Amino acid sequence: MTRPDTAVRGDSPATDIVEYDIEDKPPAGEAVPLGIQHLLAMFLSTAALPIVIARAIGLGAADTTFILQMALLVAGVATIVQAYPIGPVGARLPVVMGTSAIFVAPLIDVGSQFGLAAIFGAVIVAAPIEVLIGYFIDDVRGLFPPLVTGIVVMLVGLTLIPVAMDYSAGGPGAATYGNLENVGLAALVFAIAIGLNQFFDGFLKMVSVLVAVVVGYLAAIPLGLLDLSGVASAGWFSVPTPLAYGVAFEPSAILVVAFAYIVTAIETIGDISGTTESVGRDPEGRELKGGLVADGVMSAVAGVFNAFPNTSFSQNVGLISFTGVASRYVVALCGAMLVVLGFVPKVAAVIAAMPNPVLGGAAIVLFGMIFSVGIRIVTRGVTLTQRNLTIIATSIVLGVGVEVRPDVLSSLPDEVRLLAGSGLIAGGVTAVVLNVVLPADEADVRDRDSDPTAVSTDGGQE
Template sequence: MSDVNLDDQSVQSDSDEGIVRYEIDDKPPLSEAIPLGMQHLLAMFLSTVALPLVIAGAIGLGQSETTFIVQMALLVAGISTIVQVYSVGPVGSRLPIVMGTSAIFVTPLIDIGNSFGIAAIFGAVIVAAPVEIVIGYFYDDLRSLFPPLVTGVVVMLVGLTLVPTAIQYSAGGPGASTYGDLANLGIAGLVFLIAVLFNQYFDNFLSIASVLVAVVVGYLVAAPLGLLDLSGVADAGWVTVPMPLEFGVEFHPSAIVIAAFAYVVTSMETIGDVEGTTGTVGRRATSREMRGGLLADGVMSMFAGVFNAFPNTSFSQNVGLIGFTGVASKFVVAICGGFLVVLGLIPKVAAVVAAMPEPVLGGAAIVLFGMIFSIGLRLVAENVELTQRNLTIIAASIVLGLGVEVQSDALAQFPDDLQVLLGSGLLVGGITALVLNAIIPGDGGLTAADASA
């Protein structure tokens, strides 16, 4: 419940998260709204550019292609954020939700790209997006299939399957002649250490932007060591107009199935973020807000595939920022979206980001991917009773999911398309959790409180 007091500048209310300084429909003065919008930008910036960098590097794209991918990621994130905030028809929650590249898709898209090429990635992203749109329309009926036990296991697998990628980049990047050099490992370790220290021992903005601070320091340290190559920045233009399907598009059934399952997983994440956002102002999300949020995820991810970007979803760290600051104004978040659009139209900005040395990216990735695992772990720990049944489901799902991811050669006797499907740890582990939860008698993975609700 909330106790609302109005004045000329803001609305303050009690909520489960603390004091609400600006409600969802409030418009702070521009002198406050602009820096608050920049704060949202900084909170999500590294994640929304690091994930495309990881995918581009893992599938072997060159620097100019990587720069373009990053540019499109920023542009689409900005447009998606504005649509989510203000809506286009039924698409959009009309809540202060920041959108960006989804971490759920990193491992699946790397698997698709290495098996079929980048055109197949965008084909799968576009064709599979209606899965989340359907979930948006029928989320009340379908949500019971995905209790915290299942979604928590899948989110943990997202983090675990990305661990090898983080370590590879920390050592210098796959195939690098300097792979494993102490300089690479030292820079990665420095970035990791600074991120942890700033997050744990500083308050307010420095804590929220700890990974960004660590990356800036990593850049500065890498430059005199000859690890920072900014030659691509000079070649990049100042303004460009995005072109659809720049890399072409291909359709492979196994790739589409993998992407479709990832859309199911990210739908569950978005449901949590929508509830978390409205929770900061002391209420539950309405059906219209939930449907609009999921529809925005699906529709704007399809839009992302057409415009050479990877699927977009709500950013949980920005939901946390709203609870931390008490600023729930969607006007502020729309300003963040505007900044992203501007940055996405300036190739030089994308070129600077794309030049990030691999060890710097690796040190940041250890933190980011580790936090994804931790979020899944917390989801299970806080919502699931750890009975013998539920522990069995967790164990089987994690071992099978992680096993096929790191030992894909064990599947060499299967047909090629089936190898792609069975080699996806997210798909194998997620389906294992989903099926076992459905067939093993029990409470469906809920806590006692949830089961009786």
């Protein structure tokens, strides 16, 4: 059960003790609380992101509640499949799944232009992209070195800043937009999340944003900003309805979502590598392939059941390293809890009632952390030569530019504008193309040869 020896990865010894290895099953008295801890670590992100998308494209309270309910259900099923695969689908690892932040900005763009049915059509049709990446990871990995992936992840955070600020002010178009109550409540949530994260350790640090949101809910009551009327009308149990909003297929929407799948595949590779690193080894080929295939397949299932694409959750990888509990059985329990919550509309209704400023204050932290992850990828794996600085600067400026000044593309046809107007697409494609076209120097070759994220499907590192 306990691994007493020192695990070695590369040249650095891993000093963390593994309390429960991947195949271990802790006793129920330990497994259940450990599963709840994983649930708490990922819950806010997988709950908040569907709300952000739903509100941004103008859905009402009932539809938002239903989509959130489906998001919890699909996240639970996907987590169980990653831990206990179905054929080739699943990594057989403790990988916690939830709604992917990578898709937030692209899906808001698609939904605002074409509607909800087009979102689900694109999610379903584009999902095989990630499945293919799983099978051909060695062939495509060279297109996405840390320079490119770091830029894309930074763009994910940067392009979501306007969304976070709008909700902090009360929500787009709100009559009370920017008033003191809204901004003050968002600031309270933000301050509590940062304070707990930076000045505490252990459990409080891990659930800092969740605690901040709970406090925000309570503070919203005397301000008259919490409306729980939808909770009373929500049922205690409901069965999922496939394609409740229909499905539509728009070529430009599919291309936007397909690019997001490529980005989230890179994120999943990193999370799988981090998970196996916690037990002192590199990921095996079947684990990488199974994890990516599960990402794609379960995201398609999410589209069928009115939810948004799923991906692995990095905060749970950190939780595994922190606790030394790498048991896939524990993570499967977390998945089972999510499934149960997904069948209870009242739970989703309480979460969906989150006041806009509370959502905004939490989003500032969450989206800001995404940006900081991108910075970390770049600074750890890239030498900042003049060539690389040029790629970073150009890609970021173009990506953010089309987001904050979309009218610059107003003369383009609607479908082309959706593609070119996505900051993730504009900046990401720019980074990929420039990285291929601009000649590499000696520092770039050294970075590529020492890239710690370059994994091969035979289980080793390149």
